[in-house]
Amino acid sequence: MLKNLVMLVMSLFTLSCYAACEVNLSSADNMMFDKRKISVESSCEKLVINFEHKGKMPVAAGGHNVVIIKTKDFNTVVKKIDMKLGADAGFLPEMPEVLAKSAIVGGGGKASLSLDMAKLEKGGSYQFICSFPGHYAIMKGTLEVI
Numbered sequence: 001m002l003k004n005l006v007m008l009v010m011s012l013f014t015l016s017c018y019a020a021c022e023v024n025l026s027s028a029d030n031m032m033f034d035k036r037k038i039s040v041e042s043s044c045e046k047l048v049i050n051f052e053h054k055g056k057m058p059v060a061a062g063g064h065n066v067v068i069i070k071t072k073d074f075n076t077v078v079k080k081i082d083m084k085l086g087a088d089a090g091f092l093p094e095m096p097e098v099l100a101k102s103a104i105v106g107g108g109g110k111a112s113l114s115l116d117m118a119k120l121e122k123g124g125s126y127q128f129i130c131s132f133p134g135h136y137a138i139m140k141g142t143l144e145v146i
């Protein structure tokens with residue numbers, strides 16, 4: 001009886017940890033993420049975001065990615081977005097303000113990113129954005145570490 005209870009509590013704990021450390025995120029051609037806010041527990045070893053582009057636009061015309069930055073670095077990062085840097089680079093140069101970056105995918109594509117939680121502080125203010133030129137204006141959300 002007690003053993004069953006312990007097993008139940010342990011499986012619930014595993015389930016809740018899994019939910020908090022790994023998040024599914026998507027967008028279509030409307031340039032909006034389906035979530036405005038992602039919460040991750042500070043006890044996670046890493047944050048995994050599984051992104052899916054549910055639209056039809058090809059990468060070159062309307063690709064999407066997921067980039068994690070500190071909220072205070074938003075302007076610094078988006079100023080560096082440049083079509084000339086190419087989709088493979090996420091239209092961004094290598095810069096320390098970019099904490100994590102997924103590949104850019106076109107309609108029907110999927111991409112994941114993994115971020116070492118040591119890079120995030122509990123209670124810190126973070127954002128996830130798409131760095132396809134122009135998308136960041138509306139394609140962004142808040143990431144909180146709880």
Ligand SMILES: [Cu+2]
Nearest residue numbers: 064130132135
């Ligand atoms: Cu986008």
